[in-house]
Amino acid sequence: MNIKDYMTELGRSARAAARVISSATTESKNTALLASADALNASRVELKAANEQDLTLGREAGLDAALIDRLELTDSRIDGMIEGLTQVAGLPDPCGEVTDMRYLPSGIQVGKMRVPLGVVGIIYESRPNVTIDAASLCLKSGNATILRGGKEALYSNQAIAKCIQSGLNTAGLPEGVVQVVSTTDREAVGQLITMPEYVDVIVPRGGKGLIERISNDAKVAVIKHLDGICHVYIDDKADLEKAFNIALNAKTHRYGVCNAMETLLVHKGIAPQVLPRLAQAYGEKGVELRGCARTQEVIECLSATDEDWATEYLAPILSIRLVDDMQGAMDHIDQYSSQHTETIVTEDYTRARRFIAQVDSSSVMINASTRFADGFEYGLGAEIGISTDKIHARGPVGLEGLTSQKWIVFGDGHIRV
């Protein structure tokens, strides 16, 4: 079978399964999730054997140590997947929620009902646990899903998929609810993102290059996450202790994550009080500092260029810029931010209110670390990704972001006059 026919077949099967899962009961969806967890637990030997095939091929292909590490399925990672399934089973079912129901002058009663999107395509790189994350969130939100993982994890993903199929069988749900693409041919991705008749939305998870390519070529809506160039602005009305803690945490809590701070903006009036202590703390953590000319008058650091302001380091590097006032910080953010997450540290009520209202990013914070921009921290229970789009879903996307709302109308024989 050629790739196009194969993907069409997956699409057709997903569309048919979507009809079933969209009106499945909460109980049957939870049964499928928990039975999948049981199947994972019972299949540790098979999972690790399949994973070993991927690891062997990966080592032969010369994958670097970091990639091999991400690829490996250890017992503790299998435990993590089992816990993830159990957690998603415990989340409230978003489907069927009715809101804003009210009577209108004509006498009809109108409201909104939350419903699944339909078929979700997920394209991701080599971490096999994403297979479980994505499948469980899509299933719980009543969607069918087609999963296209990295070719390095093919055998692992197929072994995981078998466990999910077994869970679906236990719950009496069709296997088409969760399908893993079993070819590594790149044309499969090209097909997946251009079948609007079978796929309603694509969620790509991976590097910026991959996501840009997919967004460019897709004929289907894409919930995308490009980069996270996040800012902390320390205002001259900041509490020094809060400023120190937040600026340190936002950069050094973890380096390779999208909600880490990449640029620190400091009001010129408070820089002498806050920067030297911070510079020392960053130095102890091995963070390289790149500052503007005025920063270099306050602390010793490398010289930042325009390119630094536009770079997501994902590394122990921080650019620092002094600004004249909050407007200067907001102008910098407006020009360089990827509209992911920005924080102001201030005790000033009016400035805090203005910053929250005017900064156009998916998360805007006062006196809190950018590291909080995360589905778990926001109480979503889990996240399928963080959207840097403005349409449909912004910021952390959980179960609700995988649903939509239809209008429902109750009448008693009402007609338009």
Place this chain on the structure above:
Amino acid sequence: MNIKDYMTELGRSARAAARVISSATTESKNTALLASADALNASRVELKAANEQDLTLGREAGLDAALIDRLELTDSRIDGMIEGLTQVAGLPDPCGEVTDMRYLPSGIQVGKMRVPLGVVGIIYESRPNVTIDAASLCLKSGNATILRGGKEALYSNQAIAKCIQSGLNTAGLPEGVVQVVSTTDREAVGQLITMPEYVDVIVPRGGKGLIERISNDAKVAVIKHLDGICHVYIDDKADLEKAFNIALNAKTHRYGVCNAMETLLVHKGIAPQVLPRLAQAYGEKGVELRGCARTQEVIECLSATDEDWATEYLAPILSIRLVDDMQGAMDHIDQYSSQHTETIVTEDYTRARRFIAQVDSSSVMINASTRFADGFEYGLGAEIGISTDKIHARGPVGLEGLTSQKWIVFGDGHIRV
């Protein structure tokens, strides 16, 4: 200036204006709307002179009478535009609304704030009043907008745009908030839909062909409305009077609208009681009936083909199909509906509940005419269109559909541990 440079210039200006309008006060937005209404009222002579230029060119170009009629700006249509502006000024401002604010275990307080999308591009055909509808909704929702109307209405649209500019001036808002594309070159559309750096979303209003072309080529999110193949299903547990009234109203209240019924589905058990009376009433209104074989055993009518089930007539034509039960009706809807609006007429609680839950259309109704699927009827105050998409906005799109939600986080020096 070439088209690309011209459109880039409009885009840049819109992006700059979006920053201002996004945080403009409700009062200044309303001032701009009401001052635009005043300007329209004071410019009737100029508006009609500009419109006369369009009409003359249109007649010379051989436009048909219906198009010429839609193009004409009469005093009563100018009154309508003035009233539209006044109504939108009276709607609540969606921007800044904060919802779902709550404390999380870490101690941070998280909620969502409603914010404008940014820059909205509207592509529409020849009715000049769309210029006012679109501009007023975008302005009130805090967006900048670039309007590309039909070439037949160029002079009229520019005269209307002058009135809006005057309104923006009165309110001290930048003219870039509302811009009308002043070239009729079709390349302008191609540019508008491929400038993600300047345009956040495109709303095309027009025929299905136009919208499909735009969706295909766009590199920007599109809120689109394809066709409206709406169904009424008369269940055998229907109240006969309600069924008669709704089926008649849904088809004959207006013919050329997307929320008119195109196919009537009737439970075979009730067809002999409901169809003859309906057929007579349709006959009196001049509606042509096309029925399935079983329908033809109950009433006299033409024979419907598979193509009929998939056709949006927008005309006094109705296809009728008998079904064995509600599942048969839902299967037909699943196969042929454009997912716009479907109604069930029934007194049966369990069936009503199942129909509402399982039918996957943007509006699903019980005992009410499909004609209610409309922004005004749903209490949105006004609508910029009806979306047949699932992502972002489904069904009638009003002010809220032109906004998004960002996350806001309040802390007190909180860091991730």
